[in-house]
Amino acid sequence: MESAKPVLEVKNLTVALPVGGDRxxxxxxxxxxxxxxEIVCIVGESGSGKSVTAFSVxxxxxxxxxxxAGQILLEGENVLEASPQRLRDLRGTRMAMIxxxxxxxxxxxxxxxDQIDEVLRIHTDLGAAERRTRVLGIMEAMRLPDPERIYxxxxxxxxxxxxxxxxxxxxxxxxxALLIADEPTTALDVTTQAQILKLIKELQSRxxxxxxxxxxxxxxxxxxxxxxxxxxxxxxVEEGPAEEVLTRPKHAYTRMLIGAVPSLKPKGxxxxxxxxxxxxxxxxxxxxxxxxxxxxxxVKAAAAVNLKVRRGETLGIVGESGSGKxxxxxxxxxxxxxxxxxxxxxNADIAKLRERQLRPYRRRIQVVFQDPYRSLNxxxxxxxxxVEGPMNYGLPAADATARAREIMKLVGLQxxxxxxxxxxxxxxxxxxxxxxxxxxxxxxxLIADEAVSALDVSVQKQVLDLLxxxxxxxxxxxxxxxxxxxxxxxxxxxxxxxxxxxxxxxGRTSEVFASPSHPYTRALLDAAPxxxxxxxx
Amino acid sequence: xxxxxxxLAPATPSPTLAPGFAVWRxxxxxxxxxxxxxVLLVMLFIAMLAPALGxxxxxxxxxxxxxxxxxxxxxIRQDDGSSATFRHRMGTDSLGRDVYSRVIYGARxxxxxxxxxxxxxxxxGLVLGLVAGYVRWLDGAIMRLMDGLMAIPxxxxxxxxxxxxRAGLGAVIVAITVPEIPRVVRLVRSIVLSVREEPYVxxxxxxxxxxxxxxxxxxxxxTVAPLIVQGTFICASAMLVEAILSFLGIGIPPETxxxxxxxxxxxxxxxxxxxxxxxxxxxxxxxVLAVNMLGDGLRDTLDPKMAGR
Numbered sequence: 001m002e003s004a005k006p007v008l009e010v011k012n013l014t015v016a017l018p019v020g021g022d023r024x025x026x027x028x029x030x031x032x033x034x035x036x037x038e039i040v041c042i043v044g045e046s047g048s049g050k051s052v053t054a055f056s057v058x059x060x061x062x063x064x065x066x067x068x069a070g071q072i073l074l075e076g077e078n079v080l081e082a083s084p085q086r087l088r089d090l091r092g093t094r095m096a097m098i099x100x101x102x103x104x105x106x107x108x109x110x111x112x113x114d115q116i117d118e119v120l121r122i123h124t125d126l127g128a129a130e131r132r133t134r135v136l137g138i139m140e141a142m143r144l145p146d147p148e149r150i151y152x153x154x155x156x157x158x159x160x161x162x163x164x165x166x167x168x169x170x171x172x173x174x175x176x177a178l179l180i181a182d183e184p185t186t187a188l189d190v191t192t193q194a195q196i197l198k199l200i201k202e203l204q205s206r207x208x209x210x211x212x213x214x215x216x217x218x219x220x221x222x223x224x225x226x227x228x229x230x231x232x233x234x235x236x237v238e239e240g241p242a243e244e245v246l247t248r249p250k251h252a253y254t255r256m257l258i259g260a261v262p263s264l265k266p267k268g269x270x271x272x273x274x275x276x277x278x279x280x281x282x283x284x285x286x287x288x289x290x291x292x293x294x295x296x297x298x299v300k301a302a303a304a305v306n307l308k309v310r311r312g313e314t315l316g317i318v319g320e321s322g323s324g325k326x327x328x329x330x331x332x333x334x335x336x337x338x339x340x341x342x343x344x345x346x347n348a349d350i351a352k353l354r355e356r357q358l359r360p361y362r363r364r365i366q367v368v369f370q371d372p373y374r375s376l377n378x379x380x381x382x383x384x385x386x387v388e389g390p391m392n393y394g395l396p397a398a399d400a401t402a403r404a405r406e407i408m409k410l411v412g413l414q415x416x417x418x419x420x421x422x423x424x425x426x427x428x429x430x431x432x433x434x435x436x437x438x439x440x441x442x443x444x445x446l447i448a449d450e451a452v453s454a455l456d457v458s459v460q461k462q463v464l465d466l467l468x469x470x471x472x473x474x475x476x477x478x479x480x481x482x483x484x485x486x487x488x489x490x491x492x493x494x495x496x497x498x499x500x501x502x503x504x505x506x507g508r509t510s511e512v513f514a515s516p517s518h519p520y521t522r523a524l525l526d527a528a529p530x531x532x533x534x535x536x537x
Numbered sequence: 538x539x540x541x542x543x544x545l546a547p548a549t550p551s552p553t554l555a556p557g558f559a560v561w562r563x564x565x566x567x568x569x570x571x572x573x574x575x576v577l578l579v580m581l582f583i584a585m586l587a588p589a590l591g592x593x594x595x596x597x598x599x600x601x602x603x604x605x606x607x608x609x610x611x612x613i614r615q616d617d618g619s620s621a622t623f624r625h626r627m628g629t630d631s632l633g634r635d636v637y638s639r640v641i642y643g644a645r646x647x648x649x650x651x652x653x654x655x656x657x658x659x660x661x662g663l664v665l666g667l668v669a670g671y672v673r674w675l676d677g678a679i680m681r682l683m684d685g686l687m688a689i690p691x692x693x694x695x696x697x698x699x700x701x702x703r704a705g706l707g708a709v710i711v712a713i714t715v716p717e718i719p720r721v722v723r724l725v726r727s728i729v730l731s732v733r734e735e736p737y738v739x740x741x742x743x744x745x746x747x748x749x750x751x752x753x754x755x756x757x758x759x760t761v762a763p764l765i766v767q768g769t770f771i772c773a774s775a776m777l778v779e780a781i782l783s784f785l786g787i788g789i790p791p792e793t794x795x796x797x798x799x800x801x802x803x804x805x806x807x808x809x810x811x812x813x814x815x816x817x818x819x820x821x822x823x824x825v826l827a828v829n830m831l832g833d834g835l836r837d838t839l840d841p842k843m844a845g846r
Contacts, residue, residue: 335739355748362745375736379758385737388754389744434740441744 006073007177007210008034008057008095013070015052015061026052026065027234034178034210039201041213041221041242043257044231045456046427050214053231054180056080057212058097059087075177092123095178096171100186102163106155113151116170123174138169143199161192165199172203179204180212185220189320190483194527197224216456218261219486219529222246230254246533260461262486264531266509269493274311277345277444277477278332278365281306284340285327301327302501305341309445309477316480316492316509318524324501329447329481333367334358345445363393366438370450372430376422382433383418389441403440410473411436411466428459432466439470446471447479452487464491485528489513497521564838573830580824584644592638593623595794599633607636607812627816630802639794640816646706646795647776647824653710654775655768658717663764665718666725667752671733680726683719691716691778699787709788713775724767725760732759762839769832773825780821796821 010033015026027049034040042050055061057072059079072079074095079087091097099105107115113135120131132151139147142165155163164184171179181200185193201224204211215221221228225242230251238251249255283305288298302324309315317325331338334350343351350361369375376385386407387400395403405415411432422430431451438446448467452460468491471478482488488495488509495512497505497520505518516522525531564570583590593613602611607628614620627636669679695712702708732738738755746754782788783797784804791798796817803813 333743335742359745362743365743367740367743369736369740371736375740377737377741377755380754385740388741388746392745392747392750437740437744 006033006035007075008032008212009071009073010053010057011071011073013053013056013072014068015049015056015065016068018064023234025068025234027056027231030070030231030234030236032229032236032239034212036177036210037205037208038226039204039211039213039224040227040229041215041225042229042231043215043218043221045216045257045458047233048231049234050231051182052234054097054182054212054214057178057180058091058095060097089123092119092176093174094176095180096174096176097180097182098164098167098171098184100183102160102167102187103155105167106163108155110154111151112153112155112158112166116166116173119170119173134173135169138173139166141172141203142166142169144169159192160188161195164188164192164196168196168200168203172207172209175207176209178210178212180214182214183216184213186215186217190485190527190529191320191523193220193529197529200224217529218246218258218457219531219533222530222533230257256458260457262461262464262484262490264486264489264513264525264528266489266492266513268510272310272313272493274313274475274477276308277311278309278479279307279344280328280332280341281344282341283307283328283331283338283343283351285324285331285336286339300501302331302498303340305498305503307479307496307503309479311444311475311477312471313494314471314478314480314492316482316488316495317498318482318485318488318495319498320483320524322500323498325481325483325498326449327501328498329367329449329479332445332479333365333447334362335367363389363441364443365445365447366441366443367447367449368431368434368438368451371454372427372434373422373454375434376430376437378422381419381421382425385422386418386433386437386440389437393441400440404436407436407439410439410470412462426459428455428463431455431459431463435463435466435470439474442474443476445477445479447481449481450483451480453482453484460487467491485513485524497524560838564835567834567838569830570834570838573827573832573834576823576827577831580644580820580827581648583641584648587641587645590641592641593635595634595638595642596792597634599629602629602633603631604806604810605629605633606810628810628812630799630813631806632802636799636813636816639799640796640820642794643796643799643817644820644824646789646793647779647821649706650710650713650779651772651776651824651828654713654717655772657710658714658721658771659764659768661714662718662721663725663760666722666760667729667756669722670726670729671748671752671756676726679722683722686716687719689716692781695778695782696787699782704788704790706789706793709779709782712782713778717771717775721764721767721771724763728760728763729756732756762835766832766836766839769828769835773828773832776821776825776828 011031013030014028017024017026030049030053032040042053044050052061052065056067057079059082061067067080074090079090082090116135116138117131120126120134126134136147136151139150144150144162144165150158150162158166185196188196197220200211203209213224221242228240228242228245229236230238230245230253232253238245238249238254245254246258249258284303285301286298287301288296305328307315317328319325330336332343338351341351342349345361345364348361350358353361376382383401383404386404387397390400390403391397404418408415408418413429413432425433452463455463464487467478470476480488480492492509494507495509496503497512497518499520505512505516505521512521513525516525605625605628607626608624609628610622610624612620613623625635625637627640630636665679669676694716698712699708733756738751741751741755779788779795780797780800783795784801786801788797789795791802799817800814803810807814
C-alpha cells in the first residue's frame with residue numbers, strides 16, 4: 001500500500017496514572033500509525049494499556065487520567081489540543097468508536113432508527129426524509145434483515161449480533177476516516193463473531209476506513225489484521241505486519257502470548273478407563289411461568305440430556321449462549337433442581353433429593369465458577385473460604401487448616417497466603433484458590449463452568465495445566481463447560497455439543513473435530529477465529 | 538503438564554488488612570461525620586448530665602411565676618431553709634415551669650425515642666427481610682403484609698396505637714416503629730435477593746454450609762453498611778415524629794418534658810412569648826440535622842458510588 005496516507009498517527013503518547021497506582025503511567029511512549037484502508041490490531045492482556053490508547057484518541061479518557069506527553073494526529077490535526085467543541089465535531093464525522101457490550105451501548109427507550117438518526121441530526125443539515133433514506137441505506141449495508149422493521153424496533157427486540165451491527169451502522173453512517181473497535185466481538189457468540197468480523201473487513205475495504213481494532217484474542221487478529229501492535233504494561237513491545245508478527249514473533253512477550261493460544265488440534269489423550277463417577281439420564285430443566293389470564297409460558301432450558309463421565313476423564317460441554325450448557329451443569333451441581341431425569345452419583349439418584357438428604361453427596365461434586373472476582377467472599381480470608389467446606393463436614397479446624405496449606409502448595413500458591421483476603425490476589429491466583437477450595441472437599445467430580453473464560457491467555461494456559469495436573473493426581477472426573485473450542489480441544493477427552501437445550505453431537509474430541517457430523521458443530525468449527533492459521537507454537 | 542507449577546506469592550504483598558479497616562480511617566476524615574457525630578455526642582452528654590447542668594425539677598409548677606421572659610431571676614427557698622437566686626435562662630411557661638430545665642431534660646426523651654425506634658425497627662426489619670429474601674415461599678406473604686403496613690399513614694397509625702393503649706413512652710415507640718419496619722424489610726430483601734445470586738454464595742452452598750450459617754456468614758455482612766445508614770435516617774425521623782405527636786397532644790403525657798410537649802404548651806402564647814417554642818425548636822432542629830449529617834457522611838463513606846451527588 002504505497003499510496004496509503006496515515007489517518008491516525010499516535011506519537012510518543014504518555015498517559016499518567018493517578019499517584020498511588022501500581023505503576024506511574026497507564027501508557028508510556030506509545031507510537032502507532034493507522035493508514036487509510038488498513039486494519040491495525042492492538043493486542044495485549046488486561047492492564048496492557050490498549051483501551052487507554054483507544055480512549056485517548058477519542059478524547060474519552062476518565063478525568064483522572066491525563067495525557068502528559070505526545071501527540072495524537074487525526075488526519076494531521078492534534079486531537080489532544082482540540083477544544084471540547086471541536087472534539088465533539090470530530091467524533092462521529094471523522095472518527096467513531098464501537099464498544100464491547102452491544103447490550104448496554106444502545107439506549108433502551110429509543111427506537112433503533114432514532115438512535116442512528118441522532119448522529120445525522122447533530123452533525124448534518126439533512127432533512128428528515130433524506131436522513132431516513134440514509135439510515136435505511138446504512139442498515140442495508142450492514143446486512144440487517146428488513147431495515148424498515150428494525151428502524152422502528154427497540155434494542156431489546158434485537159439479538160446481540162444485530163445490536164452490534166446497529167452500533168457499527170451508527171459509527172459508519174457519516175463515513176468517518178477512522179473506526180476504533182474496542183473488543184467488539186468479545187461478548188458475542190463465535191458464529192456471530194465470525195459474521196461481524198467479516199462485515200467489518202468488507203466495509204472497511206469498500207469505504208477505505210482506517211480501523212484500530214483492540215482485542216486480546218489472537219484468533220481474531222489472525223482473522224482480520226493487516227498490521228499488529230503488541231502492548232505490554234503500557235509499552236508497545238512489537239509492531240509489524242500481521243503475517244510476520246504471528247509467524248515470526250521477535251519479542252519474548254509476543255512469543256509467550258502466541259504460544260499460549262490453545263491449538264484447535266485436539267491433543268491425543270489416552271482412553272479413560274476409570275469407573276463411572278457421574279451419570280445423567282434424560283436430564284431436563286423446564287422453566288414454567290404460571291400466568292393468571294393467559295396460557296403458561298414454558299421455556300425448555302435443557303431437555304433429555306444423557307451424559308456419563310468416568311474418573312480421570314474430562315467431558316466438555318460446548319455451545320453458545322442459551323444452549324443450555326450451564327443449565328445442565330447447575331442441575332448436576334444441584335444449584336437448581338432438574339425437572340426431569342436422574343443424576344447418578346455413586347449409585348444414588350440425587351436429582352430429586354431434598355437438601356438434607358443431599359448433604360452427603362454435595363461434597364462429591366464441586367464447582368469452579370467463571371468469575372474469579374465474585375466467587376470468593378471478599379470479606380473472608382482465603383483460608384476461611386477454603387476450610388469452610390471440610391469443617392461443615394465435621395473436620396476439626398486444625399486438620400482443615402493443615403489440609404488447606406497442603407492444597408495451597410498443590411495449586412501453586414504459598415500456604416502463608418491463607419490469611420490474606422481475595423482482593424490481594426490476581427485473577428489467575430483467585431482461580432487457583434477457587435480450585436483449591438473445590439479440592440479441599442475431596443470431590444469425585446469437578447464442574448468447571450467457563451472456569452478459564454475470564455482469564456488472559458497466558459494465565460488461562462497455567463490454569464488449564466493446573467486442572468490437568470490435579471485431574472491426574474486425584475483421578476477427578478471433570479465436566480468442563482466452555483464456549484471456546486480451542487480450550488475444549490486441549491483439555492477434553494470427549495465433547496458434547498449443545499444447541500437450544502439439546503445435545504446435537506457427542507463423541508471423542510479428536511473425532512468431533514476431525515469429522516463433525518451435525519451442521520451446527522460444523523458451523524461452530526468454521527466460525528472459530530483464526531482456524532486456518534498455524535500459530536507459531 | 539505434570540511438572541509442579543512454581544509457587545506463586547500473592548500479587549500485593551501489603552500487610553493483611555481486613556477490607557473493613559480502611560473504611561474506619563476514611564470515616565474519620567469525613568467532615569459531615571465529624572460534625573454530625575460531634576453535635577450528637579454533645580446532645581448525649583446534655584441528656585445524661587441533665588441534673589448537673591443547673592436545672593431544677595422540670596415539672597415543678599409555679600403559678601406565681603408564669604410566662605416570664607428569658608433571663609428573669611427568682612428566689613427559691615430550699616429544703617434547709619436558706620434561699621438562693623435562680624435564673625430562668627429561657628424564661629418560664631404558662632404554668633411557671635422552667636423552660637431551660639424542660640429543654641435539657643427533653644433531650645433524654647428525644648434521644649431514647651430516636652435510638653430505640655431505629656434499633657427495634659432495624660432488628661425486626663432485618664429478620665423479616667432476610668427471611669423474605671431467602672425463603673422463597675414466605676416472600677409473598679411477608680411482602681404483602683409489609684405493603685399493607687406501608688399503606689397506612691404513619692401519623693394515623695400512631696394516633697390509633699396511642700389511643701388504644703395508655704399514652705406513654707412505650708406506646709409512642711411502638712407507634713413510630715411499626716411504619717418504619719416495611720422500609721427496612723424492603724431494603725434488606727433487595728440486598729439478599731442480589732447477594733444470593735453471587736457465585737461466592739453458591740460456592741458456600743456447594744461447600745454444604747447450612748442455611749442459617751450461610752445467611753449469617755455470607756449474606757448478612759452485606760446488609761450492615763446500608764442498614765447503618767438507614768438507621769440514622771430512621772432515628773432522625775423518629776425524633777421528628779415524636780415531636781409532632783407531642784405537639785398534637787397525642788404523644789407522651791404533657792407533664793413529661795419533651796421538645797414536642799414544650800412547643801405544644803407554648804403554642805397559645807407564641808406571639809407574645811416566642812421563647813417557649815424557639816428554644817426546644819432549636820434543639821430539635823440541631824439534633825435532627827446532626828443525625829442526618831452523620832447518616833449522609835456514613836453513606837458517602839460506605840457507598841462511595843453516592844458521594845458527590
